[in-house]
Structures are given as C-alpha cells and as structure tokens.
Amino acid sequence: MFDLKSIVRPNILTLEPYRCARDDFKEGILLDANENTYGPALSAVTESEKLLQLNRYPDPHQEELKRQIVDFRNSQINQYSKSNLEVDNLCLGVGSDESIDMLLRCCCEPKKEKLLICPPTYGMYSICAIVNDVQIVKIPLTVPDFQIDIEKIIEVLQRDPDIKLLYLTSPGNPTGALINVDKIVALLERTGNTWNGLVVVDEAYIDFAPPNGEFSQSLSTIVNQYPNLVVLQTLSKSFGLAGIRLGVTFCNKQLAKLLNSMKYPYNISSLTSNVALKATSPSGLSVMKHYVNLITKQRDIVLRKILSFEYVGKNIGGLDANFILVQILDKTKQPSNETALKLYNRLAKDNAVVVRFRGNELNCTGALRISIGTEDENKEMLEKLEQVLCELNM
Ligand SMILES: Cc1ncc(COP(=O)(O)O)c(C=O)c1O
CATH class of the missing domain: 3.90.1150.10 (Aspartate Aminotransferase, domain 1)
Known part of the structure; x- marks a missing residue:
C-alpha cells in the first residue's frame, strides 16, 4: 500500500514550516519584517514598479498564481482524469530545477537511498543526485522509440527498496519523444502497491506535444488519483519565460504540504509572480x-x-x-x-x-x-x- 511516510525522510516529515512575519497580519503600518519602508533603492521608481511594492517581501503562498495555473490545466484534462486539481496540489519553485532538487532532498537519505533515471535524459537529475550524495541507477530508454522499459524498471524497483524516486522526462530531452501516457499509467498502477517511491514525470515540453484527440497528454490532472505520481512543469519553454524562473510541482496534497514547508519562504519573487500572472491569464x-x-x-x-x-x-x-x-x-x-x-x-x-x-x-x-x-x-x-x-x- 502506498505510504508517503515511508517515502519521505523522517526529518522532513516532522519539519515545522517557517512562519513568515506576514502570515499573521497583512495590513496596517507594517513594521514586522525588517523591510525598508522608505522604498527600493532606485533613482526613479516607475508606476509599475511602485505597484509591485518591491521593498516588501513577496507572497510566500502565491495562491492567485496557483489558481490560474490549476484552472489552465483543469481545462485540458487527460483521458485518465477523474477529479480536478486544486491549489493545494501545487508547490512553486525557482524553475523546475528547484523542484528536481527539492524532491531529492525530501525523499532520499544521502549515501543510502537512490534515484532511478532512464537515459538519455535531462542532465540535472544526475547533478542534483551527486550534489545530494544520492546514488543513481540507470535503465535506458528503449531504442529506437525512446520509451520506458516497464518490465526492467519494475524488476529493478522490486529488487532495490532503496530506490525512492524514478525521474522520467516526457517529452524527453534530448529525445523530443513523449513517453506513452498509457505506459506511465500502467507503471503507476503496477508500482503503486508494491514500491514505496514516487514516479516523477518532468513535463517541461508538454505544451508542444500534440493532444490525444480531445485529451491533453499532460499527467498533471491525475495526481489526486495516483499519490505516487509527481508532475513537473515550467514556464521556461512554451511560455517563453526562462528568465523569470518559475517551475510548478503537481502532486498529492500531503506531499505538496511538505514541499511547501521545505521551500525557502520567498522563493518566488514579486517580479516573477507579476509576469507569471500575466502569462497564465486567458490573454497570456x-x-x-x-x-x-x-x-x-x-x-x-x-x-x-x-x-x-x-x-x-x-x-x-x-x-x-x-x-x-x-x-x-x-x-x-x-x-x-x-x-x-x-x-x-x-x-x-x-x-x-x-x-x-x-x-x-x-x-x-x-x-x-x-x-x-x-x-x-x-x-x-x-x-x-x-x-x-x-x-x-x-
Ligand atoms: C526536461 C527538462 N526539465 C527541466 C528543465 C529546466 O527547466 P527550468 O528552466 O524550469 O529550471 C529543462 C531545461 O532545459 C529540461 O529540458
């Protein structure tokens, strides 16, 4: 049976999130966060900069931005979707690179636990694993179609309970190939009850993948059905916003709560959320x-x-x-x-x-x-x- 407690490191499970000054009171004469209330050190502050209140810490929760992202993905459901995503299914990061790293720190005990990747794949999974002293196990994608080898993956997961995370890239980098959605769902079904680990699907390029008839190829809308699934997306590719650094992690609410407790409270800057809000609005x-x-x-x-x-x-x-x-x-x-x-x-x-x-x-x-x-x-x-x-x- 899937058990988040046996996947997440004990120190993260018991982590008390940092309480921000603004968590209790948001209005009035704000002298609670050691900000500079005179304003930003800019010789001329434009009207739009004034509105951004750059001398104040940004919103640590970003509910409005999360709501827009959730509404967008809920409007393009997958053939397996049975319920809608909610704001509590999300954690925002400094690009998906932050999410990749955060999941490793959340789940893998350094020097003991392992990450499974399917090469050829995105290079940052290995970099983050090495930095976190997490071992890497590799099961190559099949050739020439660059799909996952389900039987081999399952065999290795059953043999090695120290593997906590499986990172898949769909569409792949450098392969450019979507991993068949039915295959990923089959993997989720077959490992859900036998392996205490998470399947992380990095969908950085998902908006370029042709839809399956009326259905989206994104698995983001099925994270409530499959607690062992995590989906990563980014505004760096289809949204053309690599410069603002915004990544999105979609996962079950329990895990999302832990990831939100782990992250630096102000990881999303006011400049980033301002642009991301425009990009994820209907006109954007x-x-x-x-x-x-x-x-x-x-x-x-x-x-x-x-x-x-x-x-x-x-x-x-x-x-x-x-x-x-x-x-x-x-x-x-x-x-x-x-x-x-x-x-x-x-x-x-x-x-x-x-x-x-x-x-x-x-x-x-x-x-x-x-x-x-x-x-x-x-x-x-x-x-x-x-x-x-x-x-x-x-
Ligand atoms: C598969 C994949 N995931 C994640 C990223 C990084 O995305 P971000 O800019 O959101 O950190 C890239 C960037 O090239 C990528 O190819």
Missing part, C-alpha cells in the same frame, strides 16, 4: 498557444529541409518538443561524433549559430539537438549548417 495563454503553433509548424519545415541534406542522417528524436535531434554523418555516411562536434564548433565559432552537441548521450551517436527558432533564424541556421557540413565532408 492565447499568446502561448499561438507561439506553440508557430514553433511546431517551423519544426516541421526545418526537419523536412534538414533531412534533405546529404550528410544529415535520420531524425532520431520524436516530434513532441520544440527541438529536433538529428544524426550528422561523415564522408562514409555513418553517424559520427567527430563530424558532429566539428560542425557544432564551426557553427558556433565561425558562423554565430549555436546548437547543442548530444552525441555523447546514450544511443545518440552523431546527434545534434537543434532548438526551433524564428523563421529567419531557422533559415540562416539551415544555410550555414549545410554549407559547413559539406565543407567538413569534402
């Missing part, structure tokens, strides 16, 4: 959807063109994110890390076009990961890539 959401549309159209155009180049092999990734993952070939038409790395360097150093070399990732030999830019940026990237690649293979 329509801009986001418009951009997602443009990016996915451009992705198809870029892909068609790049695959016609003589020394570009297959697109080895999926088409569920805002990038592509293509194989670069050498003179003999074999995928080649050497050629891909030279191409990457020549593009960046001599042509001011920066893509990402991913050839050292598992099952990604010769791969470059290329983010989809504006139409003009894509045209220039394609022209230069074709030219440099021909020169390299002359």
